[in-house]
Amino acid sequence: MSQDKLIFKSFYMRHFKAVNGFCRVFVKEDEVALDITQDAFFRLYERWDASYTVQNAQAFIYITAKNLCMDHLRRRKTETMDAVKEVLVSDHFLLEEIIRQEAIAAIQQAISTLSGRNSEVIRLVMQGKSNQEIANELHISLNTVKWIKKEAYSRLRKIIGNEYIVLLLLENLHWLLENI
Amino acid sequence: MNQEIVTKIKIARLIAARKTGLISIEENAELNRFLEEEPEYRNVFFEIMGRENTAGNLDVTAEDAWLDLLSRYPVEEKKQVFRSRRVILKRIARVAAVFIIGMLPFLYLYKSYFTGIERIDMALIQPGGSKATLTLPDGREIALEEGYQGEIEEIALLEESGKVLNYTPGIGDKSEYHTLTTPRGGEYIVSLSDGSKVYLNAETQLVYPVVFDSLKREIHLSGEAYFEVSPESDRPFYVVAKGVRIRVYGTSFNVNTHRDDCIHTVLVSGSIGIRGDKEDEETVIRPGQLVSHTATGELIEIKETDVYPHIAWRKGEYVFERETLESIMNSLALWYDVNVYFLDPEIKDHRFTGHVKKYENIDGILNAMSSIIGINFKVEGKTIILMK
Numbered sequence: 350m351s352q353d354k355l356i357f358k359s360f361y362m363r364h365f366k367a368v369n370g371f372c373r374v375f376v377k378e379d380e381v382a383l384d385i386t387q388d389a390f391f392r393l394y395e396r397w398d399a400s401y402t403v404q405n406a407q408a409f410i411y412i413t414a415k416n417l418c419m420d421h422l423r424r425r426k427t428e429t430m431d432a433v434k435e436v437l438v439s440d441h442f443l444l445e446e447i448i449r450q451e452a453i454a455a456i457q458q459a460i461s462t463l464s465g466r467n468s469e470v471i472r473l474v475m476q477g478k479s480n481q482e483i484a485n486e487l488h489i490s491l492n493t494v495k496w497i498k499k500e501a502y503s504r505l506r507k508i509i510g511n512e513y514i515v516l517l518l519l520e521n522l523h524w525l526l527e528n529i
Numbered sequence: 530m531n532q533e534i535v536t537k538i539k540i541a542r543l544i545a546a547r548k549t550g551l552i553s554i555e556e557n558a559e560l561n562r563f564l565e566e567e568p569e570y571r572n573v574f575f576e577i578m579g580r581e582n583t584a585g586n587l588d589v590t591a592e593d594a595w596l597d598l599l600s601r602y603p604v605e606e607k608k609q610v611f612r613s614r615r616v617i618l619k620r621i622a623r624v625a626a627v628f629i630i631g632m633l634p635f636l637y638l639y640k641s642y643f644t645g646i647e648r649i650d651m652a653l654i655q656p657g658g659s660k661a662t663l664t665l666p667d668g669r670e671i672a673l674e675e676g677y678q679g680e681i682e683e684i685a686l687l688e689e690s691g692k693v694l695n696y697t698p699g700i701g702d703k704s705e706y707h708t709l710t711t712p713r714g715g716e717y718i719v720s721l722s723d724g725s726k727v728y729l730n731a732e733t734q735l736v737y738p739v740v741f742d743s744l745k746r747e748i749h750l751s752g753e754a755y756f757e758v759s760p761e762s763d764r765p766f767y768v769v770a771k772g773v774r775i776r777v778y779g780t781s782f783n784v785n786t787h788r789d790d791c792i793h794t795v796l797v798s799g800s801i802g803i804r805g806d807k808e809d810e811e812t813v814i815r816p817g818q819l820v821s822h823t824a825t826g827e828l829i830e831i832k833e834t835d836v837y838p839h840i841a842w843r844k845g846e847y848v849f850e851r852e853t854l855e856s857i858m859n860s861l862a863l864w865y866d867v868n869v870y871f872l873d874p875e876i877k878d879h880r881f882t883g884h885v886k887k888y889e890n891i892d893g894i895l896n897a898m899s900s901i902i903g904i905n906f907k908v909e910g911k912t913i914i915l916m917k
Contacts, residue, residue, distance in 0.1 A: 354604070358595065365591040367541075383589065383597075391602045407538050408531035415882070423848075423884055437883035437897045440530065440851065444537045445573045451541030452548070452577050459549050474550035502551045 357397050360406055361390055366457065367450040368414050374446055375418035375438075385421060389414040411447055463501055470497045530851065540570070544577050653911050656888050657714035657731055657864045659692040664708040673717065684739055689718075696722040701739035710734045711752070714866035721748075725766065728755040728843050731863040732787070753785040755843050760799075770794075772826025776802040776811060783839050787863065788856065791829065792822045795839040841884065848884040854898070857881060858915070865891045872916035876904055 368389065372382040393410050422436050456475075460468050466487065473483045480498075484491045543560040546552040552560070564571055589597075598604065659675040671681060677691040684701040685694055694709065694717065701722070709729065711717050717729045722740045729735060733752025741747075747767040758766045760779025768775040770784050773792045780799025786792050794803060796818055802811035806826030814820055819834040841848035847864075849857055855877035858869040864887055871877055885894045895906050895913070907914040 361595055361598070362591045365594050369589065369594070383594070387594070387598050387601055390598060391604075394602070394604060404531075404535045408534045411534050412530065419882065419884075437849070437881050437885065437894070439898075440533075440880040440882075441569060443882070444533055445570060447534060447537045448541045448544065448570060448573050449577065451538050452544040453580075455542050455545035456548055456577075459545060459551075471549050471551075475548055498551065501549075 353397060353399060357394055360393075360403065363458075364407070364410060364451075364454070365390070367447075367454040368410055370450040370454070371411065371446055372414055372418055374450075375415075376421055381421065382418075385414060385417045389417055411443075415443060459501075467497050467501055470494060471501055474498070544574055548578055654865055654867055654891050654908065654913075655714070656890065657716060657866065659717055660715040661694075661709055661711045661717035661729065663694065664710065666705045666707070693718045693720060695720040696739065698722050698724065699740065703738060703740045703742050705739045706736055707739055708734060708736045712866070713863050721746075723761065723764075723766075724759040726757040728757075730754065730785075730787075730842055731866075750784055751786050753783070753787050753842075755781070755783045755840055757781045758799075771822075771824045772806040773822045774804050774806075776804075778802075785839070786824075788859070790824050792824065793839075794820045794822075795834060795836055797836050797840060842887065845888055846884050846886050849881050851880045851882050853877060854879045854881065854904075854915070858913075861891065861894065862913075866911065867891070868912045870912060870914045872914055876915060876917060879904070 369382060369386040372385045376382045376385060389410055392413050393406055460471055463471060469487060470483055473486060480491055480494045484494045540563055543556050546556060547560060564574060661673045663671045663673055673687060673694060675691045678687050680686055685696045688695050709717065709719055711729045711731055711733045713732045715731055718726065720726050721737060723746055727735060730753035733754055735748060735750055735754060737748040745765050745767060750768055750770045758777045758780055766777040768784060770786050770792050775794060778800045780801055781797045782801055783795045796814045796816050798816050800813060802813045803820055804811040805822045805828050808828055817833055817836055818831055820831045821829040823829060835850060838848040838850045847860055862869045898904055899906055905916050
């Protein structure tokens, strides 16, 4: 597997859920939304090369997904006659939806990369509990809570930041060793 | 838009970091600064922060989806192979789409909360239709309206229940010019003596000879029209629109002089050459290109464009691709014959993407816009007032 494709895969893993969620906002049928998501990513892959930046890819994937959804709605409108009258979305709506989907996907990813007690701690953090409250609830020491948060933080850095290849290497090390 | 998407994805990550309590001091400051500068995104921020369930409702994991992608598309093969498979997939998607029916019967609206919109009297505001005025050389005016059929001065026929004005080839006087004018809220189709067809949008005027002379065909346009020109290699066809002269080699294209006091020409198929009054040479345009000139004939730009939004008006809809509210309302004002007034000028710059049916009443469109970005509107007679 080439490095380009590795980075593409990493990008895909990072953004799939958000883009799919974004498509579902427009296209209510899950199957069709998935088709559109995959089509959009494949179009991205077709133009993916070494000069392509992650920023280019982020803009491309959302604009393409939006266009494919709009095309679908327009096409379906003619197939079902007057089922759908009009579709109008503002830029603000699109950008707000991108924030919503990306934030939720990042939160999910952050939690899913943690295991057992670590994810418990973060779950309680998200409920707004203080370190002491978390320590009490999980019957662990205050220092352990702090340590777990520090651990989780370094893990999350890779999700929050744009360090695609690093995360991918961590997650696919065994797979990489087998395939190189 | 591109940069905005990248910025918003970054903001999303900061929100995620804040939500999981793992945000650095600098990042927290950055997020606060963003919410200060772009308060319109505070709602989504508070919504995510307040969410109890962040598990999402997506049953498909990214890993499964990746395998699905690999099985659908030959991601590792050469690019030529992709095309054909993609066509197959598109077909499958299309077939699937045919089966999906009966969803969302009325307006397709996102976050459509219709609260706070008063019921308003729309009786005076109706969508446009086929109507135009034909002005003869002696100054007489003939109202062309839907439903009327017949002969005009023995040189033209009204056809398709009054929607098309059809000139008979070879009959009439070369030195005579006719003027066809559509009012606001009108549209009309004319088939000229050489068989070329011109579709006039609202508030448009076309001046043309009853019979073209033997050397060239030349017509004058102001407003918006779509042309389907019959190719004739030895008799060029010219469209003159304000400060621009278009030479046509047999083709279809759209010319619009309504917007921003400019002339926008979009080529759908074939080939045309355009020369503004301020230019020395003709520029040959390819299909899919949009050329813009100032009213005085200075070239502004030539760019690649999605053709459909420019010609959708002919197919009974208006398609907007990231257009400002101001520009959308200008199009609608012409078609629905209304005046538009912005009480809060800053809302003019909101951009919309989407499509609306042009033979429907305007309130559907207004409701859609008002529910999306919280714009309110008031209708007084034939005036629409838009406000925050």
